[in-house]
Amino acid sequence: MTHTVIFDYGAGNLLSLKTALEKTGLTTSIGTTAKDLIQADAIALPGVGNFATSLKKLNPIKETLRTKVSEGTPLLGICLGLQLFFESSQEGPGDGLTFFKGTVKQLPNVLKVPHMGWNTLNIVKSNELLDGIAEGTYVYFVHSLYPAPQDSNIVITKTTYGTTFTSTVAQKNIYGTQFHPEKSGDVGLKILKNFAKIITR
16 A cells, blocks of 8 residues: 655644545655654645745655655645755745755735635646646746746746746656645546546556
8 A cells, every 4th residue: 555645844734635635545644753744645735824934844854755755756846846856936935855856936916825725737748647737727826936947858848927937847756736636626636636546646
């Protein structure tokens, strides 16, 4: 039985993500230590929180997480969890997990920030995480910042709100969404089911 660990680094939304992942049939727990990560068959970094504050809690397990990912363990980052994949953020100081080159930027104030509510996905590249998800599908966002990757090859979807930003990334066993699949109804559950398939294949 595969075991997915949602790592608790002080971010919110843990229980709703746990419930959603369990609906896909995954055995899921909330972890707080490097030992929890070592035993995981897949890892999820949830959203809602502050970049710099979260890094303080991630620093003790950074190398363990990097090792697990380098060994091929599937990793899913949601909202802040995705932003932590990058090198830095305009939200605050600290070095991110640096899985990808790039930074995290503030949404422009031309529209109400935070960006909160349903918006569409512009699919720019096919990926197994989005199997069965149609162009223009609506998903749920709650964020004030967005990732700006240096490598366009990792960009799977884009979304427009004040600016056009990267809303899904994927490379090898690393997947990230700026939106919240656990809050996106049947569409979000389908995306999480795709992640479950990736884990169990």
